[in-house]
Amino acid sequence: MNQAYFDAVIRRYQKMEELDPGWNRNSLKHLNWVLRLYGGNADFKVQAGCLSRRDWKSLSNYYYQCTRYNLFPTLMHFDYTVVQFWDALTAIALGDHDSFEHIFPKDEPLEKLIKDSKGAHPLVREGRILLAGLWYQNKQILEYTIPKAQMYLARKYPKPDLALVAYMLALHEHDVARAGECLETACQITRSTEWEPEEKKPWIYGHGLYRLAARVLPEDEFNRLPMPNCKTFCKEYAQWCNSHHEPLQLYTPFPEPMAFLNDMFTANYRNYPWIGLDEVPCHLIPPEWGELLYL
Numbered sequence: 001m002n003q004a005y006f007d008a009v010i011r012r013y014q015k016m017e018e019l020d021p022g023w024n025r026n027s028l029k030h031l032n033w034v035l036r037l038y039g040g041n042a043d044f045k046v047q048a049g050c051l052s053r054r055d056w057k058s059l060s061n062y063y064y065q066c067t068r069y070n071l072f073p074t075l076m077h078f079d080y081t082v083v084q085f086w087d088a089l090t091a092i093a094l095g096d097h098d099s100f101e102h103i104f105p106k107d108e109p110l111e112k113l114i115k116d117s118k119g120a121h122p123l124v125r126e127g128r129i130l131l132a133g134l135w136y137q138n139k140q141i142l143e144y145t146i147p148k149a150q151m152y153l154a155r156k157y158p159k160p161d162l163a164l165v166a167y168m169l170a171l172h173e174h175d176v177a178r179a180g181e182c183l184e185t186a187c188q189i190t191r192s193t194e195w196e197p198e199e200k201k202p203w204i205y206g207h208g209l210y211r212l213a214a215r216v217l218p219e220d221e222f223n224r225l226p227m228p229n230c231k232t233f234c235k236e237y238a239q240w241c242n243s244h245h246e247p248l249q250l251y252t253p254f255p256e257p258m259a260f261l262n263d264m265f266t267a268n269y270r271n272y273p274w275i276g277l278d279e280v281p282c283h284l285i286p287p288e289w290g291e292l293l294y295l
Contacts, residue, residue, distance in 0.1 A: 064251070065251045089205040131168065179213065
């Protein structure tokens with residue numbers, strides 16, 4: 001997200017305004033394309049730079065900006081349910097309760113959680129309902145999801161996936177020793193689609209799982225929970241997150257003419273009138289804009 005990258009984004013933004021000078025900045029069409037334009041080429045080297053400098057505040061702000069980007073309802077994801085689950089864990093890692101509670105509203109009925117989970121990846125299908133139940137300590141949700149999660153553990157799924165669900169169950173049972181073992185296993189990620197060692201970045205979802213324990217367990221039990229001894233888990237960053245709870249900021253605020261996005265990224269999303277509206281269908285995207293997505 002350096003200046004050269006933003007300059008390229010701005011040039012394409014200005015070209016989009018030339019193609020459609022009468023558009024409304026608050027319209028779904030406009031937001032969808034501005035955000036796709038911005039997010040099409042994220043600078044993942046930022047994470048390595050923050051780690052090498054031990055700049056934990058900037059690292060958190062970077063993840064915060066990425067998460068807020070993902071939460072815009074105008075973006076098109078192939079499986080948004082999966083994205084939401086992992087973004088919820090990221091939000092927990094950062095202490096971004098607003099984002100978590102946007103993904104899983106406190107008053108969301110159990111029936112909707114079940115409906116939204118149907119057809120999802122098995123880990124996400126069971127994990128997202130269990131995560132919401134643990135966060136809010138909702139008795140109705142937990143009574144439904146605990147037996148489902150136990151059944152999940154009896155099946156043949158990847159070891160890290162099983163460990164992730166077993167970890168959340170251990171938190172529910174206040175079994176700190178078991179939780180530590182499961183978190184260690186869950187963070188031993190080997191699948192290249194989820195973590196690339198050469199990127200030199202923490203597996204932020206493991207940090208979210210760790211911080212979930214601070215929400216569920218009493219302080220004395222949380223203090224006994226061991227941190228994973230894995231390359232995917234940065235103990236120094238986790239210690240910083242445990243003791244620093246100041247408001248998050250955008251890692252790189254948007255320059256003009258896109259500065260109007262800064263308030264949208266940092267506001268409580270429930271205050272925006274377009275929440276819950278349908279995304280922009282692909283067949284409504286002007287074909288002449290397609291080339292503008294690629295920087």
